[in-house]
Amino acid sequence: MPSQNNTGRQFDKQHAITLVATAALAANRFVAYDGGYPTTAGGAKAAQGVTETTAASGEAVSVVTGYSYLVEAGGAVAFGALVKADATGRAVTGSLAEHCGRALGAATAEGQLIEVEILKHVHA
Template sequence: MPPAQPGYGRQFDKRHAITLTATAAITKYRFVSYDGTLTPTLPSTGLKDALGVAEENAAVGEAVSVVTDFSYLVEASAAIALGDYVKPAADGSGKAAVGALADHCGRALGVATAAGQLVEVQILPHRHA
């Protein structure tokens, strides 16, 4: 995958992580919910809100480390500009999509020019409109 930020390479400032048991298949660099699944774009309950970002892949029943504080790399679902609010993509993949002030779970600290690229995201409490 291309660098998270042109000229800077892939970077992040992981402060805290917790271990969850995956209740669905988890893909690294994607938003994970409190219930151990990939985060949907419009959570129906608080357990579906984004807790953080997966550090590795995990199958159902496996332990997965989830970064919960300051920043981590997230796979983009489309282009993301520096400073954009981000939220989980509409396709339920847990990838980052452009959010809004009233609907987000992070803020881009880098850029992604296309889907599939990694972007450093500041992890914030999940907000809904």
């Protein structure tokens, strides 16, 4: 889907780390500090960034941690909305009390890729 004023998909990858997956991970999904998918538990389960590729448990994966990256939507997401991770790391609409990014593009359906500004994970 379009991102900001650009009609194509874009992102601004500024920083990335290598993380060892503790579960099978899909590409373009939020990932937690412990190598699994983020939850509302916080700590090691807060979102650290977004996976660039798929990874099996025990494999290394590149995780984008700085400015923005493409994230698979878990449903419709409005441009500018705060987003959080669903149970499989996809971006869904969040709130001031629970979010890990801001949508820089819009999704009309599950499975679409949108640019998301990666923010520090906030928990209620």
